[in-house]
Amino acid sequence: MTRWLPSLGAYTLAGVLILSSLIHVQNPYAYLSSIYAYSIVPSLLGVVIAVLFPSLQITLGLVFLFCRRDWKPAFVLSGVLMLLFTVVQIVALVRGLNISCGCFGRPEGNPIDWLTVSRTALLMLTAFVGFWFCKPSDELRSDGPMVSKLA
Amino acid sequence: MTGIRFMTMLGLFATVVAQATAEPADSSDRYFDSKTPTAYCGLYCTLAAAHCFGMSPPFEPMLDEQYMTGKYGSTNLDLIRLLDSIDLKGTFRSDLTLDDLRLISTPIILHTRNPSGVSYNHWLLFSGFDAAGNVMAYDPPDGTGPISAAELLAVWDGAGVIVTERNNGNRPFVWPVSFTSLAVVAVTGVFIWAIGTKARGIALIIAVSILSSAFIHLGSTGFFRNRDGVNTVIAAHFDTPLKVIRSAELRSKLDAGEVVLVDARPAEAFKLFHLPGAINIPIGSGVVSLAKRIEALRVMSADKPIVVYCRGPQCGWADKVGSLISVRTGRTTLVYRDGALGWVEQMKGA
Numbered sequence: 001m002t003r004w005l006p007s008l009g010a011y012t013l014a015g016v017l018i019l020s021s022l023i024h025v026q027n028p029y030a031y032l033s034s035i036y037a038y039s040i041v042p043s044l045l046g047v048v049i050a051v052l053f054p055s056l057q058i059t060l061g062l063v064f065l066f067c068r069r070d071w072k073p074a075f076v077l078s079g080v081l082m083l084l085f086t087v088v089q090i091v092a093l094v095r096g097l098n099i100s101c102g103c104f105g106r107p108e109g110n111p112i113d114w115l116t117v118s119r120t121a122l123l124m125l126t127a128f129v130g131f132w133f134c135k136p137s138d139e140l141r142s143d144g145p146m147v148s149k150l151a
Numbered sequence: 152m153t154g155i156r157f158m159t160m161l162g163l164f165a166t167v168v169a170q171a172t173a174e175p176a177d178s179s180d181r182y183f184d185s186k187t188p189t190a191y192c193g194l195y196c197t198l199a200a201a202h203c204f205g206m207s208p209p210f211e212p213m214l215d216e217q218y219m220t221g222k223y224g225s226t227n228l229d230l231i232r233l234l235d236s237i238d239l240k241g242t243f244r245s246d247l248t249l250d251d252l253r254l255i256s257t258p259i260i261l262h263t264r265n266p267s268g269v270s271y272n273h274w275l276l277f278s279g280f281d282a283a284g285n286v287m288a289y290d291p292p293d294g295t296g297p298i299s300a301a302e303l304l305a306v307w308d309g310a311g312v313i314v315t316e317r318n319n320g321n322r323p324f325v326w327p328v329s330f331t332s333l334a335v336v337a338v339t340g341v342f343i344w345a346i347g348t349k350a351r352g353i354a355l356i357i358a359v360s361i362l363s364s365a366f367i368h369l370g371s372t373g374f375f376r377n378r379d380g381v382n383t384v385i386a387a388h389f390d391t392p393l394k395v396i397r398s399a400e401l402r403s404k405l406d407a408g409e410v411v412l413v414d415a416r417p418a419e420a421f422k423l424f425h426l427p428g429a430i431n432i433p434i435g436s437g438v439v440s441l442a443k444r445i446e447a448l449r450v451m452s453a454d455k456p457i458v459v460y461c462r463g464p465q466c467g468w469a470d471k472v473g474s475l476i477s478v479r480t481g482r483t484t485l486v487y488r489d490g491a492l493g494w495v496e497q498m499k500g501a
Contacts (some may be wrong), residue, residue, distance in 0.1 A: 009252070018336070022336075023246070023309075025335060025367055026246070026306070026307045026309065027248065027304055027307070027379070028250045028304075028367070028368070028372075028374060029301070029304040029305045029306075029307075029380055029384055030304075030307070030309060030353075032381065032384050033269065033384050033387070033409065036269075036385075036387075036388035036389070037269065037388070039388075042389075043385045043388070047385075048372060049281060050366055050374070051364045051367075051374060052360060052361070052364050054361040054364075054367070055339075055359075055360040055361070055363035055364040055367065056356070056357070057336075058335060058339055058360075059339055059356050059359045059360045059363060060356065060362060062336070062339055063356060064341050066340065068189060070355070070356070072352040073356060074356060076353065077353060077356060077357075088230050103276050127349070
């Protein structure tokens with residue numbers, strides 16, 4: 001069972017991260033607007049997030065698809081990203097902001113509620129479970145520990 | 152597309168005539184005032200789109216309640232029903248990109264917001280690109296002309312109703328993802344694949360992300376080449392703290408011709424009364440109208456500061472419009488808090 005958990009988590013996260021990032025790359029201005037709607041970050045940090053996060057998401061998604069040996073760091077970064085998303089959504093809910101989560105699609109759709117928070121929290125859990133059960137990258141390499149032992 | 156642009160101009164003319172003659176619909180249970188022409192933006196766009204196909208449907212039947220069922224006017228479904236009633240076909244897509252606009256050779260009614268607002272509650276008609284790559288848009292009720300692609304992206308949420316002739320069997324083809332996105336995925340994927348055997352950890356993932364970000368945002372619609380687009384979004388969410396100018400100082404500067412005065416109140420109020428020499432950039436200006444006025448302001452007495460005012464001390468429009476002007480023109484912008492009321496009082500006192 002635990003053998004399959006990292007793969008299941010990795011491919012699920014890959015799908016979610018790539019889908020979400022493509023939507024944000026297609027219209028970065030709408031993504032910037034949805035970041036500002038949270039009223040948490042100042043204008044410059046919002047621009048930095050809008051520039052970096054979609055690319056980070058694409059990269060993580062592609063690492064999950066094509067680069068198994070780097071799953072561990074990818075799980076860590078995905079987990080941290082999802083933790084951030086979960087926290088800011090909870091903060092927005094507590095503050096009573098009626099805004100879109102900005103996760104997928106248009107800035108006006110997908111309003112924040114406990115369902116979107118649970119979905120993001122579940123993805124965060126997936127990332128950390130994947131990290132926990134993922135084998136270290138050295139064990140996946142033919143020239144890893146085995147070569148050292150023979151030497 | 153030149154023909155389409157010409158027909159759009161005719162459409163604009165028709166809508167202005169229609170606006171002047173039409174009776175407003177009863178909309179007492181709505182969030183908008185049906186007598187306000189801005190609530191008709193979807194209807195105007197539909198009419199202008201019909202003109203693009205050489206049709207001249209009457210405007211009065213469009214004012215029916217069934218075509219304005221949304222909080223702020225027409226919804227996408229209302230527009231599709233309305234297009235259907237005039238023998239046109241509307242196809243709603245929520246995931247359109249600039250690449251799609253370049254590929255689709257038919258008018259598209261785009262879901263946007265006003266540059267000074269944060270809610271996407273407005274429709275404008277896209278009718279093609281000009282030779283310089285600018286977007287030709289009709290922004291109801293009275294804005295028409297070119298705006299930059301970044302200016303459109305700054306106010307558009309990616310949704311739109313693609314308008315086609317009903318009997319035309321060719322459905323507009325829309326790519327599921329934009330070419331830009333495909334290129335980013337391809338380049339990043341190849342990069343990761345190429346260095347896969349040496350890939351190590353978090354640092355590498357972040358490095359690849361930064362390279363990918365640079366690739367996206369150095370492009371024609373990216374942040375680095377379109378500061379205006381970014382600034383418009385910032386100005387909608389953050390008020391730039393503006394210096395305040397008092398009545399006496401404003402009066403002396405006006406007498407000496409040392410300031411450019413901007414009135415942020417709606418056009419109707421501006422027509423009734425405005426400070427001497429003021430130009431009108433009303434709150435809630437559409438993207439086309441705002442782009443034109445800001446462009447005019449950029450070159451107008453470029454060495455003089457700009458002073459913005461609205462009704463009085465309680466009015467926040469001057470700060471909103473002032474912020475927008477400040478970030479878009481980069482010029483010194485002040486706010487005259489006493490506004491039109493304060494000016495009148497001061498004149499009475501004098």
